[in-house]
Structures are given as C-alpha cells and as structure tokens.
Amino acid sequence: MSNNQKKQLTPVQQEYQKLQKQREIKRPVVKNCIKAFLTGGLICLIGQLISDFYIYYFDFTEQTAGNPTVGTLIFITMLLTGFGVYDRMAQFGWNSCTCNRFWQCGYIACH
Amino acid sequence: MLAGHRTWIFEQKPVIISTGTVGGPFEANGAIPDDFDTLHADLWLGQDSYEKAHKILFEEACQKAMEKGGIQKDQVQFILAGDLINQITPTSFASRTIGAPYFGLFGACSTSMEGLALGAYIVNTKGAKYLLTGASSHDTAVEKQFRYPTEYGGQKPPTAQWTVTGAGAALLSDSGEGPHVTSATIGRVIDMGLTDPFNMGGAMAPAAVDTIEAHLKERNVEPSYYDLIVTGDLGQIGQEVSMDLFKKHGTPISEEQYQDCGLMIYREGQPVLAGASGAGCSATVVYGHLLNRMKNGEFKRMLVVATGALLSPLSFQQNETIPCIAHAVSIEYGGEQLT
Numbered sequence: 001m002s003n004n005q006k007k008q009l010t011p012v013q014q015e016y017q018k019l020q021k022q023r024e025i026k027r028p029v030v031k032n033c034i035k036a037f038l039t040g041g042l043i044c045l046i047g048q049l050i051s052d053f054y055i056y057y058f059d060f061t062e063q064t065a066g067n068p069t070v071g072t073l074i075f076i077t078m079l080l081t082g083f084g085v086y087d088r089m090a091q092f093g094w095n096s097c098t099c100n101r102f103w104q105c106g107y108i109a110c111h
Numbered sequence: 112m113l114a115g116h117r118t119w120i121f122e123q124k125p126v127i128i129s130t131g132t133v134g135g136p137f138e139a140n141g142a143i144p145d146d147f148d149t150l151h152a153d154l155w156l157g158q159d160s161y162e163k164a165h166k167i168l169f170e171e172a173c174q175k176a177m178e179k180g181g182i183q184k185d186q187v188q189f190i191l192a193g194d195l196i197n198q199i200t201p202t203s204f205a206s207r208t209i210g211a212p213y214f215g216l217f218g219a220c221s222t223s224m225e226g227l228a229l230g231a232y233i234v235n236t237k238g239a240k241y242l243l244t245g246a247s248s249h250d251t252a253v254e255k256q257f258r259y260p261t262e263y264g265g266q267k268p269p270t271a272q273w274t275v276t277g278a279g280a281a282l283l284s285d286s287g288e289g290p291h292v293t294s295a296t297i298g299r300v301i302d303m304g305l306t307d308p309f310n311m312g313g314a315m316a317p318a319a320v321d322t323i324e325a326h327l328k329e330r331n332v333e334p335s336y337y338d339l340i341v342t343g344d345l346g347q348i349g350q351e352v353s354m355d356l357f358k359k360h361g362t363p364i365s366e367e368q369y370q371d372c373g374l375m376i377y378r379e380g381q382p383v384l385a386g387a388s389g390a391g392c393s394a395t396v397v398y399g400h401l402l403n404r405m406k407n408g409e410f411k412r413m414l415v416v417a418t419g420a421l422l423s424p425l426s427f428q429q430n431e432t433i434p435c436i437a438h439a440v441s442i443e444y445g446g447e448q449l450t
Binding site: 025 | 167263265266267268270302303304305310313317345347348351352355356382385
C-alpha cells in the first residue's frame with residue numbers, strides 16, 4: 001500500500017492493520033522463486049526435447065523447428081487445462097507456467 | 112424483544128425442526144463427510160454450468176430439509192436465503208422451483224446467520240409457521256466471479272481461503288422438537304481499510320469481535336455461558352487475529368470454546384491454505400456437523416457468528432477497501448435457558 005493511501009486511514013485502522021500484519025502468513029518468495037526456476041527449466045527441457053525430435057525425425061532445421069515445437073507445447077497445455085491438471089501445477093510454480101503461456105501467446109501473435 | 116441496541120431475544124424460542132446439507136467432491140474428501148445429507152462426486156452436478164450446479168445445491172438442501180421435517184413445499188411460508196453470485200441468481204432460481212414467498216438476502220458469507228436471525232424473528236412474532244432459511248456457495252462459480260477462473264491457474268497466497276461447494280438449509284417452526292434459536296445480534300459494517308481479497312480472514316476479524324462483544328454485553332451473559340462460540344469463515348489468520356483482539360479488550364474467551372467453521376470442514380493435507388470460506392461454509396457446518404453434535408449431547412449452547420466480506424468484483428478492482436459484517440445467533444438445545 002502506498003504511503004499516500006495510508007495517510008487516509010484512521011488511527012484505529014492503522015493500529016489494527018499493524019496487529020493484523022503480524023499474524024498474516026507471508027508469501028514464501030524465495031521458495032516460490034526456486035520452484036518457478038525448476039518448473040520453468042523443466043518446461044524448457046521438454047521444449048528442447050520436442051524441438052530435437054522434430055529436427056532428427058522430420059525435415060526441420062534449428063530455425064524452422066520452433067513452430068511445431070510451440071504448437072506441440074500449446075497442445076499439451078490445452079490438454080492439461082482441459083483435464084484440470086494445469087491449475088494445480090500453476091499453484092506449485094506459477095511464474096514459469098504463466099510466463100510460458102504468455103510466451104506462447106506472443107509467439108502466435110508474431111507469426 | 113429488543114435487548115440493548117441490536118440484540119433480539121426470542122421468547123417463543125423458534126425451533127430448527129430439520130436441516131438439509133449438500134456438499135461437493137472436495138467436501139466429501141474433507142473432515143466431516145458424514146454430517147452431509149447428500150454429497151456429489153461431480154462438481155458440475157450433471158449441469159452444463161457451475162451456476163446451474165450452484166442452483167441445484169440449494170434446491171436439494173431445501174428439499175432435504177422439508178423431507179426430514181415431514182412437510183410439503185406448499186406449507187413453507189417464506190424462504191430467506193442468499194449466495195455470493197451476482198444478483199444472487201442461484202438462490203432466486205432455486206426458490207422459483209420451490210415456489211414459496213421469498214426474500215433474497217445478501218450478506219456475503221454471513222447470509223446463513225442473517226437468514227436465521229430474520230427467520231427466527233418472523234417465527235417468534237407469529238409471522239410464519241414454517242420457514243426455510245439457508246445459504247449456499249459453489250467453489251468454481253465463486254472463484255470465477257471474485258478472483259480468477261480456476262483454469263487460469265493464478266497462484267494463491269497462503270492467506271487465501273477455499274470456497275466451499277455446498278448448501279445448508281434449515282426449517283424453522285414455532286413448535287416441534289429440535290434445537291432452539293434463542294437470540295440474535297445484528298452486526299454493523301466494519302471497515303479496517305484492508306484491500307487484499309486474498310486475505311478475507313484478516314479483514315473480517317474485527318467485525319466478528321465487534322458483534323460477539325456486543326452480544327455478550329446486550330444479552331448480559333459471560334462468554335462461559337456458551338459451550339461454543341463459533342465463527343463462520345475467519346480461517347487461520349482471522350481466528351488468530353480475533354483472539355488477539357479479545358485478549359487486548361479483556362474479553363475472557365478461551366481458545367477451546369472459540370472455533371471456526373472454516374477450520375472444521377476440511378482435513379489436514381487438503382490444499383485449502385488458510386481455511387474454508389464462502390456462504391455455504393457456515394451453513395453446512397452449522398446445520399450439519401454442529402447441530403448433529405448438539406443433538407448427540409456434546410454441548411448445549413452455541414453462539415454462531417457468521418462473518419461476511421461485503422466486497423464486489425468491481426469494488427476491489429477499483430481499489431476500494433473491504434467492508435465486513437458479522438451476525439450472531441445463539442442456538443440452544445437441552446439445559447437451562449435464559450428467559
């Protein structure tokens with residue numbers, strides 16, 4: 001909350017908020033970052049494997065393998081969302097999952 | 112009869128002759144599945160939208176209450192109920208099915224006790240012979256409206272709570288066998304300036320404390336008069352903060368007697384973060400679990416304090432603070448009762 005907003009609070013409200021803050025469970029930021037790093041890395045690893053798969057088994061080069069790779073990742077995400085698995089994964093490693101989704105959307109928009 | 116400024120004492124002692132409680136799959140997996148009359152394995156309840164499923168939840172709870180009370184739907188004089196969805200359509204649509212005269216209530220998660228207090232007042236003054244009151248919520252329908260659709264996969268902070276999929280309804284009458292509704296204290300809207308919709312417990316705690324202290328003062332009883340003082344859905348944070356406030360104000364409420372419906376319904380290990388919430392939380396736990404325990408003679412007097420956060424999806428997007436409310440109703444069964 002900005003200081004500007006804080007100024008409008010009455011003394012009773014400010015006192016209560018201080019008390020409330022002590023009991024509030026903090027977001028485990030460091031833990032979340034580590035989880036996001038690992039989840040994000042895992043998704044990239046899967047992406048790399050899919051990309052290699054297209055290069056070795058089909059007629060794609062490193063430059064052209066991007067499109068089918070992203071398509072496959074989006075398809076997997078779609079399935080996971082549909083089966084209700086995605087929201088549970090996201091609670092675990094939100095940053096990376098959502099970033100990947102944004103990245104996919106951006107990729108589609110560019111092409 | 113009015114006692115003090117905002118407490119009603121019900122001399123006729125309206126009776127909760129029967130109740131109906133319905134839950135979803137997550138509740139079936141929880142700590143008190145045996146206290147539900149009906150549990151659904153499917154979150155959709157065979158419908159094509161969550162809102163329609165929400166409507167069915169409340170319909171079934173009402174039907175179960177009427178069936179257990181042995182009365183027909185044309186004998187019900189009034190329905191007083193509500194939920195959390197915009198314009199409380201699930202409850203209104205369910206009331207269309209039942210066909211009784213209807214008051215739609217909105218008190219967010221405090222609706223269950225708002226309805227019971229008003230219902231008891233109507234029955235106490237001979238305004239009705241049979242009356243249905245209740246509240247309901249549906250996890251995915253409510254999450255979609257107030258936060259994000261579940262499938263979007265937004266990460267929740269540890270202060271967030273899990274909305275209960277369930278409905279609870281009670282059939283009130285002026286005579287019959289069952290627990291008595293003896294008094295009610297109506298809450299004031301209290302706003303401590305909190306803005307985080309993922310920390311409802313912290314926002315609602317002062318409202319609960321205000322209503323409980325007003326009730327004890329106006330009914331002129333000590334906290335020890337009640338075997339149980341149970342809040343609706345403060346969750347872990349709200350409960351701790353309100354206990355801090357009681358200590359600060361010198362109100363002698365013990366930790367054993369002060370409990371929370373939001374911490375009873377799910378078991379350890381379910382991913383509910385700070386506890387349960389939603390209009391269906393206090394309705395199902397009180398009308399199911401707690402009244403069953405009361406009938407088994409585990410305790411005789413309880414004060415139910417349902418807490419509600421009166422925000423709308425629009426108000427929090429516009430960075431408004433979250434005003435909160437709590438209504439208290441005392442339910443007694445057996446034992447000596449105050450006149």
